[in-house]
C-alpha cells in the first residue's frame with residue numbers, strides 16, 4: 010500500500026490533495042513538528058536520509074522531493090490525467106511550472122522566514138528578499154491572469170506544486186487578486202478539503 014509520510018503544516022499536504030484528486034488508495038503515517046523549534050522529528054530520517062516531508066513509499070520505492078512525488082503519482086495513478094500530453098503545446102509550460110515552484114518561488118519565502126528570525130541582524134537583507142518575493146508573485150499573477158489553472162483547462166500537477174507557494178505567501182498575496190481568487194478556488198475543491206480532513210490541522214490555510 011502506498012504510504013505518505015506526512016508532517017503537519019508542511020508541503021506533504023499537497024501530496025494528500027493530489028492523492029484525493031487521483032482517487033488512489035493510500036495510508037498516512039503522521040509526524041509532528043517539534044516545539045519550540047518546529048523541525049521534523051528524527052524518525053523521518055529512518056524513511057529518507059534528508060528527514061524531510063513529503064516522502065512516499067510505494068512497494069519497494071521510496072521517493073522524496075514533492076515535484077518528483079507528484080510526477081510519480083500522476084504517471085502511476087493518473088490514467089493520463091493531470092498532465093498535458095508529451096509533445097503538446099502545454100507540455101513544456103507544465104514542466105516549467107512544475108520546477109518553478111520549488112526551484113525559484115519558494116526560496117525568497119524561506120529567506121523571509123529565516124531573516125525575520127534574525128530580527129535586526131537580518132534587516133539589511135529584507136528589501137532584497139521582499140523585492141524577490143514581489144517579483145515572483147507579480148510574475149505568477151500576470152501569467153495566471155483570469156484563467157482557472159496555470160496550464161491548460163484542467164487541474165495539473167503544476168497547480169498542486171504552486172498552491173503551496175501561495176499558501177506560504179500568506180498575507181503577502183493580498184495585492185494580487187488573481188492569485189487570491191485562485192487560492193480560494195483551489196482550497197474549495199472537494200479533494201483538497203478531503204486532504205485537509207485526513208492530514209489534520211493545517212495552519213497555512215487560515216490566512
Ligand SMILES: N[C@@H](CCC(=O)N[C@@H](CS)C(=O)NCC(=O)O)C(=O)O
Pocket residue numbers: 016018019020021047048049050060061062063073074075076111
Ligand atoms: N523541496 C522539498 C522541500 C522539503 C521540505 O523542506 N519539507 C519541510 C516541510 S514543508 C520539512 O520537512 N521541514 C522539516 C525540517 O526541516 O525539519 C520538497 O518540495 O519536498
